[in-house]
């Protein structure tokens with residue numbers, strides 16, 4: 415699933431490519447993708463300019479010039495490709511001109527596009543109750559410690575992936591952050607020492623920033639808006655490396671089930 419670095423990459427690229435452009439029309443091939451009456455949706459975006467694209471957690475927020483917002487969640491396999499080739503997995507096409515289009519693909523079809531008016535926007539995000547943005551200045555070590563105190567009995571990997579605890583981190587980067595910190599994913603928060611908390615905090619900041627720089631991780635379906643893969647895969651230390659040897663100590667990377675997800679870790683480097 416695209417996580418913060420992937421969605422942030424898409425957001426930045428969309429701002430370069432479609433900000434200021436006017437949507438001439440849309441074509442909807444998969445009605446369930448659009449969580450709004452289809453006819454109304456088509457009329458609502460017609461001849462409307464894209465003012466800005468922002469991100470909150472893993473959501474893209476497309477600000478339109480008519481005081482409406484498109485909220486796009488790519489979920490497991492969504493892709494937004496500028497001037498991409500339309501295929502059977504293309505469920506929505508935005509036409510800017512005949513040649514310039516943005517296509518929304520989604521093989522697994524879990525993603526969605528919602529429409530929200532300016533008045534509803536604050537309410538929408540209040541209901542979502544997202545935790546802080548990990549790369550914001552507001553998210554500092556003091557706040558991280560305060561939040562951890564409320565979740566003492568939880569396993570550290572589980573809360574790193576909990577969008578209500580902290581926004582934007584999923585399976586890939588929680589594994590990588592915990593390897594960076596040398597902390598096992600199954601550790602309960604109450605057992606973490608001060609220096610371990612500090613290293614996890616550092617890992618959150620450093621790994622997410624580096625992953626954005628590399629335009630994300632293409633381990634499965636993720637492509638940026640140019641249809642290019644992200645370059646973080648060669649930097650992965652544990653994620654999807656189960657059975658392979660650790661780059662630091664040569665031990666075998668382990669993979670265990672954790673809730674409905676799997677955690678990857680080095681049994682020697684992580685305590």
Ligand SMILES: [Zn+2]
Nearest residue numbers: 660663680683
């Ligand atoms: Zn190791």
